[in-house]
Amino acid sequence: MDALANELKIRIIETLKLQDITPAQIDDEAPLFGAGLGLDSIDALELVVMLEKYYGIVIKDIEEGRPAFASISSLAAFIRARKSSP
Amino acid sequence: MEITVVGCGAVTAVGQGIDSLRAAIRANSSGLRSCARFKTPIYQSDILGAVPNGGLVDDPVFHLADLALREARAQAAATLDKFPPARIGFVLSTTKANIEALERLIDGRPCSESAQKHLQAHGLAADLAATHGAAGPVQTISLACVSGIVAIQQAAKLLQRDAVDAVLVVGVDCLSPFVAAGFSALRALDPLGCRPFDRDRNGLSLGESGAALVLARGHGEITICGWGGSNDANHLTGPARDGSGLVLAMRRALKAAKISPRDIGYVNAHGTGTPYNDAMESLALRSVFGDECPPVSASKGMLGHTLGAAGIVETIICILAAQEQLLPGTPRLTAPADGAPTQLLKEPRAATNLRHILKLGTGFGGVNAALVLRHG
Amino acid sequence: MANLVITAASIVTPDDLNRFQFGMRFGRLDSVCQLGLAAVEALGIDFASQPRDQVGICVATDNGSLSTDVEYWRRRNEPGGASPSLFVYTLPSMVIGEIAIRHGLTGPTLCLMGGSDGLLTEAADMLRRDEATACICVYCDVVSALAAETIHLPATARACAVYLQRGVQGLHVLAANDRDIIPLCAKLCT
Numbered sequence: 001m002d003a004l005a006n007e008l009k010i011r012i013i014e015t016l017k018l019q020d021i022t023p024a025q026i027d028d029e030a031p032l033f034g035a036g037l038g039l040d041s042i043d044a045l046e047l048v049v050m051l052e053k054y055y056g057i058v059i060k061d062i063e064e065g066r067p068a069f070a071s072i073s074s075l076a077a078f079i080r081a082r083k084s085s086p
Numbered sequence: 087m088e089i090t091v092v093g094c095g096a097v098t099a100v101g102q103g104i105d106s107l108r109a110a111i112r113a114n115s116s117g118l119r120s121c122a123r124f125k126t127p128i129y130q131s132d133i134l135g136a137v138p139n140g141g142l143v144d145d146p147v148f149h150l151a152d153l154a155l156r157e158a159r160a161q162a163a164a165t166l167d168k169f170p171p172a173r174i175g176f177v178l179s180t181t182k183a184n185i186e187a188l189e190r191l192i193d194g195r196p197c198s199e200s201a202q203k204h205l206q207a208h209g210l211a212a213d214l215a216a217t218h219g220a221a222g223p224v225q226t227i228s229l230a231c232v233s234g235i236v237a238i239q240q241a242a243k244l245l246q247r248d249a250v251d252a253v254l255v256v257g258v259d260c261l262s263p264f265v266a267a268g269f270s271a272l273r274a275l276d277p278l279g280c281r282p283f284d285r286d287r288n289g290l291s292l293g294e295s296g297a298a299l300v301l302a303r304g305h306g307e308i309t310i311c312g313w314g315g316s317n318d319a320n321h322l323t324g325p326a327r328d329g330s331g332l333v334l335a336m337r338r339a340l341k342a343a344k345i346s347p348r349d350i351g352y353v354n355a356h357g358t359g360t361p362y363n364d365a366m367e368s369l370a371l372r373s374v375f376g377d378e379c380p381p382v383s384a385s386k387g388m389l390g391h392t393l394g395a396a397g398i399v400e401t402i403i404c405i406l407a408a409q410e411q412l413l414p415g416t417p418r419l420t421a422p423a424d425g426a427p428t429q430l431l432k433e434p435r436a437a438t439n440l441r442h443i444l445k446l447g448t449g450f451g452g453v454n455a456a457l458v459l460r461h462g
Numbered sequence: 463m464a465n466l467v468i469t470a471a472s473i474v475t476p477d478d479l480n481r482f483q484f485g486m487r488f489g490r491l492d493s494v495c496q497l498g499l500a501a502v503e504a505l506g507i508d509f510a511s512q513p514r515d516q517v518g519i520c521v522a523t524d525n526g527s528l529s530t531d532v533e534y535w536r537r538r539n540e541p542g543g544a545s546p547s548l549f550v551y552t553l554p555s556m557v558i559g560e561i562a563i564r565h566g567l568t569g570p571t572l573c574l575m576g577g578s579d580g581l582l583t584e585a586a587d588m589l590r591r592d593e594a595t596a597c598i599c600v601y602c603d604v605v606s607a608l609a610a611e612t613i614h615l616p617a618t619a620r621a622c623a624v625y626l627q628r629g630v631q632g633l634h635v636l637a638a639n640d641r642d643i644i645p646l647c648a649k650l651c652t
Contacts, residue, residue, distance in 0.1 A: 016547075017489030038487075042323060042547050045272060049542035056541075062273055181553060185531070191612055192535050205613070207526070207554075208576025226575035228526060228554045236572065243587055264531075267538055268549030315570035315593075317519070317562035322550055334515065334568055338593070450550065451559030453571055 002028070004076045012072075015050045016043055028073045036071075044069060057082050089242045090306030092165045092252075094402045095157025096297040097150050098389050099135035103157060107399075108406050114415040114434055116388050118279045118291050124263050130270040133279035134261055135293025135390025141261075145201040147184040148210060150296030151258040155218045159254070162300035166252055171221035175250035178211035178226045179237035179257035180394035185264045214256065222250045230449030231356070232315070233257065234297075234397020235457045239313040241301050256298040257398030265393070266292060272323070280359030280391070282384035282416055283368070283430055285423045290358040293390020297399035308405050309460040311442075312345075314338025318452035324362055325448055329370030332446065332454045336374045339444070339456035350380045350458075351440045352413050353427075354404050356448050357384025358391055363448065368425050381435065382427040387418030397447050401457060404443045408461035411437045464629030466586050466636040471650035472504035473622040490547060491560060492530040493619065494523070498557035498602040499564060501623035505598070509565040518569040518594035519558050522581040522601045522643070526554030528613065529606035536608070557602055569594045579642045585626050586636055596627045601643045622647035 009023035012032075016039070030036040033044065048065055051057040057079065059065045068078035096103070099117025100110040110117065121134040123141050142149055159166060166174065184204035190197040191205075204210040211226040223244060227237045234257040241253035259265075269275050269292060276289030301310065316338065318331035325331065340347060355367055364384075371379050385400050392399055407414055415433040422430050445457040479496060482503045488496065498521070509517070534548040550556065555573040562568070570593050572584055578601040585597040602621040610617040622643060626636065633650050640646055 018486050019484075019489045021486055040321065042272075042550060045546040049271070049545060052542035053540060188528075188531055188535060188613075192532065202613075206575075208524075211576065223580075224576070225580070227573065228575050229558075229571065229573045230553050230555050240572075240584075243584075247587070264535060264552075267544040268534070268546075268552065271544040271546040271549055315572075316515075316568050317558065317571050319514075319562040319566050319568050321563070322556065322559050331568060338570070342593075449555075450553055451556050452562055453555065453558065 002076060004079065005072050008072055008075055011050060011054060015046060026072060029071050032069055032071055055079055087303045088305060089245050089301055089310040090304050091299055091308040091405060092302050092306060093158040093162030093300035094405060095154040096295065096399050096402055097137055097153045098295045098399060099137060099293050100388060101138060102153060107402065110388055111403060111406055111412065111414045111434060114417050116417040118390055123261060124266060129266045130273060131275040131277045131291065133291050135291060135392065136261055137294055140294065144198050145184060145204055146186060146260045147258050148200065148204050148213065150260060151214050151256045152217065154296035154298035155214065155254060155256055158298035158300050159218060165302050166300065169251040171219050173222055173251040174220040175222040175241065175244045175253040176211060176215035176220040176224045177237045177241045177253060177255045178207065178214065179233035179398060180207050181228060181230060181233060181259050182262065182265060183207040183210050185262050186260065189262065189264055218254055220254050230451050230453055231393055231396055232447040232449045232453045232455035233394045235313065235445060235447045235455040236315065237398065238299065238310060238401060238457060242310045245301060245303050252300060252302040254298065254300055255398065256296065257395035258296040259294060259393040259395050261292055261294045274360060276359055279418060280386055281418045281420065282357035282359045282387050283364050283422055283426045284419050285421045287359045287361060287364060287423065290360055291390045293392040295389060295392040295395035295399045297395045297402055299398060307461060308408060311460045312339045312343025312458040314342060314456045316454045318454065320452055323450050325366040327366060329366045329373060331452060332367065332370040332448055333373045335454035335456040336370065339458050343458035345442055345458065347375050348378060349442045350444045351437065351442055352407060353380055353382040353444045353446065354400055355382055355384045356446050357386055359386060364423065365425065368427055371427050379427050379429055381413050381429040381431050383414050383416045383431040385414065387416060401445050404445050404459055408440055408443060411440055413437050463590060466589055467627055467630055467632040468624045468634040468636060468650065469627050469630060469632035470505040470507060470625040471633060471647050472501050473647050473651045474500045474504050476619050478504065492551035493604045493606065494527060494530065494602055495551065495557045495560045497604060497619060497621040498600050499560055501600055501602065501621040502561050502598055505623055505625050507625055509567065513595060514566050515568045516595040517567045518571060518585065518588045518597040519561055519567060520572045520581055520585045520597055520599045521555065521558055522574045522578050523554050524577050524603045525605050526575060527552045529604050529609040532609040532612050557600065561598065578644045581643050582636065583641050589626065589628050596625065599624050599626060599643055
């Protein structure tokens with residue numbers, strides 16, 4: 001079990017104030033935007049804030065974040081990559 | 087009986103007074119500049135439409151509105167002098183009122199009683215009305231960026247209901263860290279300053295203004311002849327991409343004015359310079375006007391997005407256009423985007439017999455508004 | 463012109479929020495929007511059967527987005543900076559957007575500051591002018607504990623709503639002196 005992926009699910013639920021959903025109900029590979037969780041552009045910006053607040057990662061250009069936000073897996077991979085090459 | 091404009095007043099990034107606005111229209115100039123007012127590097131952009139010598143520390147919103155009202159009332163004196171104060175109404179349009187007072191209260195800095203009172207929009211309206219001799223009904227409109235257009239509509243309704251004989255209408259919002267930080271967080275500001283309808287546009291620029299009109303029943307040079315509103319029912323901050331909400335507002339306004347699209351001689355767009363707004367607005371104009379879109383221009387490259395003042399000050403630009411028979415250009419536009427209105431005016435152009443004008447607005451919360459003015 | 467008739471009325475407080483199923487994203491709404499949506503929900507109108515492009519929305523409030531303004535500004539210096547989703551709700555009129563989105567309503571809208579008096583007059587005017595054939599009127603006012611402490615105002619959280627229609631039978635025929643939605647809802651909701 002990927003601890004970072006699970007932690008991200010908890011943080012996203014908390015940051016975006018999602019109701020009536022548990023981390024177990026969010027699939028690692030499911031789309032976060034559009035389909036799947038159905039997040040929108042404002043959520044994307046809020047996740048950018050979350051990345052800085054909890055992981056110290058600054059995203060200057062929102063387009064840079066787009067591939068990272070495809071799913072929980074891609075977000076976890078993005079964080080790992082950023083943290084290993086500062 | 088018609089609703090006519092008998093006075094205007096404005097303070098903007100291009101200066102104090104209607105004459106400065108008129109000069110800026112003729113010169114197609116921009117009041118947007120790199121501005122150090124907030125003294126912080128954290129915002130996306132420092133290009134702002136700041137009132138020259140503005141940045142007054144205490145109660146700036148009351149101050150700007152007050153200046154605009156004085157000018158408008160001076161112009162309208164002959165009309166206003168005919169009516170007792172109880173028959174003069176007041177409508178305020180603002181999105182954040184004197185929000186700087188909230189910043190001070192939370193940050194623990196001293197704040198005057200009046201500045202704090204004017205944090206509440208209706209408190210601001212009450213004091214402005216009292217200062218300016220309006221003892222009739224007072225309404226405070228806060229409908230995001232269409233507040234100004236709706237305020238004009240509400241004033242016209244008060245007159246048509248015979249609740250008043252004249253109405254002072256004022257729109258005001260000041261630059262603030264509160265708002266700049268928010269639009270920065272939304273990444274909605276263009277770091278290079280807004281360029282409405284431009285191919286390379288990348289966001290809006292904030293501005294500040296106090297802008298006022300005096301309306302009365304009667305026959306005059308400028309008539310308010312119709313309005314329309316709608317909601318996109320789509321998303322809180324992004325417009326319905328096909329422009330259908332704005333189309334509804336436009337069609338309702340034209341119907342209320344009893345005219346058809348081909349009667350419109352000029353459109354002043356909302357034109358914020360964000361990728362989505364301007365694309366949506368271009369589509370909406372095409373839906374309503376088809377291949378016969380009248381000349382269109384946008385004023386936010388001149389003044390910035392003045393939020394609660396925008397609908398009023400940009401209507402004043404329309405009024406000046408009609409009086410001068412000069413169609414305004416679109417300051418800061420370089421190369422029009424694909425799909426931009428076919429008669430998008432980059433530079434001002436002399437008008438021949440400009441009669442009906444359409445002013446458009448859209449705002450957060452999916453709101454849309456359109457206003458039809460007639461000259462002559 | 464046919465009578466203007468109130469066909470539904472409601473009063474809600476925060477305790478009523480868990481009566482309704484709003485879905486996963488309800489938590490994003492600020493307290494004002496949550497309460498306003500609940501007031502509309504409590505009217506029990508099936509909007510799918512209404513002419514949704516002809517339903518107006520008129521909102522009145524005393525304190526608007528003040529509570530969200532305070533929260534947004536207080537939290538702006540947290541790592542990562544100001545919250546975009548909080549900023550979106552720092553306008554008194556966002557509850558209109560939430561109501562419109564939830565029920566697919568594309569009619570005209572209005573948001574008045576300075577209390578509940580006059581809201582019904584404006585809604586009635588909208589209907590008499592044929593700008594809409596029905597109107598949702600909502601008074602919604604929230605001052606959070608934090609805002610109360612910051613601005614020295616009493617804390618409050620309340621909302622009420624009516625559905626105003628033309629030419630139908632209903633709870634109450636709107637009288638000329640029915641200006642204020644609060645006492646009218648108090649009367650109709652007992």
